[in-house]
Amino acid sequence: MTGQPLPLVFEEPKGRRKPPPHLADLTPEERKARLEELGLPGFRATQLATHYFTRLADDPAQMTDLPAGQREQLVEGLLPTLMTPLKVSQADGGTTRKTLWRLFDGALVESVLMRYSDRTTMCVSSQAGCGMACPFCATGQGGLQRNMSTAEIVEQVLAGARALDRGEVPGGPGRVNNVVFMGMGEPMANYKAVMGSVRALTTPGPHGYGMSARGITISTVGLVPRMEQLATEGIPVTLALSLHAPDDELRNELVPVNTRWSVHETVAAAWNYAKVTKRRVSIEYAMMRDINDQAWRADLLGEVLMSYGDWGWVHVNLIPLNPTPGSKWTASRKADEREFVRRLEAAGIPTTVRDTRGQEIDGACGQLAATEA
Incomplete structure (x- = not known):
């Protein structure tokens, strides 16, 4: 693993006005x-x-x-106004709500509230746009506009909390139990603000929202130095690594940052996080038809992950791709998806297929913002 400084491609454009202090x-x-x-x-x-x-x-x-x-x-x-809702789309009988926000400078971001029978999860954005340039991702195709502030991230969660508290979501009043940094942007490329929001959300009231850090998941495409830094924070969040391919040849194409930190370096950093924190890491893997869903790649993924030991450090979360309009990237066949799961489980790796919500409301991150823009 390398401790080199992050390259300039991860920095937001200069000259942007900052949000008012909140x-x-x-x-x-x-x-x-x-x-x-x-x-x-x-x-x-x-x-x-x-x-x-x-x-x-x-x-x-x-x-x-x-x-x-x-x-x-x-x-x-x-408490200045930081963001204004432009559009709220609902699915799943109103238990999935996607909000398109306009920030103070006109930038567009999205958040999604997902209410289940036993919990409510907020999926939040950490950047307006994204600089990672993953070709199958709607957000990545638009480039990075700017980092979001800590308060702009927190406000997405609090807006969802208000909607629940006021009974605007079917199921009666409730509370946000989980926050996933899987919306627009690369959270590790906006590390300071993301960790500031984690602290604000987990600090007990009245000075914070008072949720459990174990209910927070931070996703990354694999910014190794930041993954290593997260392991030293002493905050028991879940780390989710968006791997999407078990081999460098394909991952270089799907996740361009892999040319900086290889599959081996990235998975090693994830394993180190699990070892240090005793928190199981989630491997996110978007299933793309005839691209990364071959049975032999399931076997290779199993070999890569099990090479670090079988002590339950990892869980694989397969994601049926929510294709963007006109894209060549599309979801895997169900038979291929089932075989992928079978092979990973045969290798001893716990594997689930993510519940698909919000497809009818442009559920993939960045779709709504791209349409509006």
């Missing part, structure tokens, strides 16, 4: 200081945090414990 970007001490800089009482920061994270309030009129004469000023100082 309570979720700041520590409790910084929130207090921010209000005092604005000539407002610093102790009001905790009240604002309580409204935002615990009461899930987004209307100043609901914040009646704040003095009426200062309320608007306090909210503008720590």
